[in-house]
Amino acid sequence: MTLPPGVPASNAEVFARSCAVIPGGVNSSIRAFKAVGGTPYVVDRAEGPYVWDVEGTRYIDLVQSYGAIILGHAHPAVTGALAAAAAGGTSYGAPTPGEMLLAEEISARVPSCERVRLMNSGTEATSTAVRLARGYTGRDRIVIFHGNFHGATDALLAAGGSGVATLGLPGTAGVPAAAVSETMVVPYNVVPQLDESVAAVFVEPVAANMGVVAPAPGFLEGLRAECDRVGALLVFDEVITGFRLGTGGAQERFGVRPDLTTFGKVIGGGLPIGAVGGRREIMETLSPLGKVFHAGTLAGNPLATAAGRAALAELTPAVYELLAGRAARLSTVLQAACDAAGFPATFPVVGTLVGMHFGSALGNGTAPTNFAEATTTDEAAYARFFHAMLAEGVALAPGAYEALFVGLGHTDDVIAAIGAAAARAARVAAAA
Numbered sequence: 001m002t003l004p005p006g007v008p009a010s011n012a013e014v015f016a017r018s019c020a021v022i023p024g025g026v027n028s029s030i031r032a033f034k035a036v037g038g039t040p041y042v043v044d045r046a047e048g049p050y051v052w053d054v055e056g057t058r059y060i061d062l063v064q065s066y067g068a069i070i071l072g073h074a075h076p077a078v079t080g081a082l083a084a085a086a087a088g089g090t091s092y093g094a095p096t097p098g099e100m101l102l103a104e105e106i107s108a109r110v111p112s113c114e115r116v117r118l119m120n121s122g123t124e125a126t127s128t129a130v131r132l133a134r135g136y137t138g139r140d141r142i143v144i145f146h147g148n149f150h151g152a153t154d155a156l157l158a159a160g161g162s163g164v165a166t167l168g169l170p171g172t173a174g175v176p177a178a179a180v181s182e183t184m185v186v187p188y189n190v191v192p193q194l195d196e197s198v199a200a201v202f203v204e205p206v207a208a209n210m211g212v213v214a215p216a217p218g219f220l221e222g223l224r225a226e227c228d229r230v231g232a233l234l235v236f237d238e239v240i241t242g243f244r245l246g247t248g249g250a251q252e253r254f255g256v257r258p259d260l261t262t263f264g265k266v267i268g269g270g271l272p273i274g275a276v277g278g279r280r281e282i283m284e285t286l287s288p289l290g291k292v293f294h295a296g297t298l299a300g301n302p303l304a305t306a307a308g309r310a311a312l313a314e315l316t317p318a319v320y321e322l323l324a325g326r327a328a329r330l331s332t333v334l335q336a337a338c339d340a341a342g343f344p345a346t347f348p349v350v351g352t353l354v355g356m357h358f359g360s361a362l363g364n365g366t367a368p369t370n371f372a373e374a375t376t377t378d379e380a381a382y383a384r385f386f387h388a389m390l391a392e393g394v395a396l397a398p399g400a401y402e403a404l405f406v407g408l409g410h411t412d413d414v415i416a417a418i419g420a421a422a423a424r425a426a427r428v429a430a431a432a
């Protein structure tokens with residue numbers, strides 16, 4: 001691709017110019033290199049497992065838009081659907097068949113989603129789910145788990161996972177105490193005792209924003225039972241796990257049916273999207289049928305629904321099996337590379353998700369089970385590994401608590417190349 005006129009073929013120059021107009025040079029704070037040091041590569045284009053920066057350097061990409069991309073970048077099924085959709089207009093302000101079809105597809109694959117409302121981001125989905133849970137139950141209290149991340153939703157920013165943990169902030173400035181005064185933060189993988197003040201429990205059924213932490217046996221079932229005991233709603237935040245762990249997401253894998261589910265990322269095929277799905281009587285509390293307001297100018301956008309449908313159409317059970325095999329293989333090659341270099345690290349796998357944990361605080365090979373354990377990761381060691389991998393042409397997320405996203409583009413050859421790069425990078429990182 002040729003750069004737009006006037007754009008220099010220099011990461012440093014483009015980023016400096018961006019910083020002069022965009023706070024920190026990024027439109028999502030986790031993209032900054034604050035946690036690992038240095039300045040970001042600036043992406044020009046991407047295809048399959050690769051991204052190219054504006055200098056023409058190619059990287060094997062394990063960021064994959066933090067999980068929004070699962071077929072690989074610029075997959076022809078998605079780009080073709082987008083071109084066709086765009087030719088018919090990009091937003092109307094009236095219902096479309098495309099949103100019906102995507103909602104039908106989500107509902108068919110995730111049976112707990114008897115009704116689905118589409119919106120523009122995972123953050124919008126979680127904030128809508130908070131309002132809906134409170135409106136439906138008439139209660140205010142929300143329970144969340146330490147280290148789970150639910151997007152930039154005020155009521156759920158009492159303690160964050162993803163970016164917030166990396167930046168070392170307990171919550172964030174700008175959220176009034178009142179916005180989180182009804183938010184309780186409890187440790188992951190322990191079923192909390194609830195009472196009748198609780199509207200909803202929000203949980204990442206696999207915690208994918210603290211290095212990928214699996215739910216302990218019985219944890220999700222225990223949450224279901226405790227919510228039922230006090231009449232609280234169980235909300236699965238499947239923004240990452242939805243349509244990535246398998247056809248029916250984490251709820252299918254673990255056999256626990258939530259009342260509400262939030263989606264994002266994969267369901268948009270790389271375009272901005274979010275969704276809330278759930279039990280009919282709860283979902284019909286949303287306006288215009290019910291008393292809980294929700295609206296969005298671009299909600300159910302025809303480009304996003306076309307890209308999402310194209311992506312879901314490719315995601316057959318066989319594809320999930322393939323991706324799970326690749327995830328396991330990625331973990332194996334990374335583990336072998338770090339072990340051989342004497343660089344303590346662990347790469348836990350849950351289905352198609354791969355996480356990471358650095359240092360020997362938990363003992364080599366031991367995966368964290370909660371936020372306190374996850375945050376024993378050696379962030380300085382990760383920063384060294386991150387930069388050594390980047391120098392080897394492999395792009396990881398610039399934060400120690402992110403997942404490694406495997407997609408259809410990561411063929412066995414590509415994973416072998418990642419392994420070879422990691423063998424060299426782990427020696428560099430161990431020696432530093």
Ligand SMILES: *Cc1c(COP(=O)(O)O)cnc(C)c1O
Pocket residue numbers: 120121122123124126149150151152204209237238239240264265273274
């Ligand atoms: C990414 C993410 C969100 C936020 O989604 P956005 O589309 O970035 O607003 C919410 N929950 C989880 C679990 C996520 O990983």
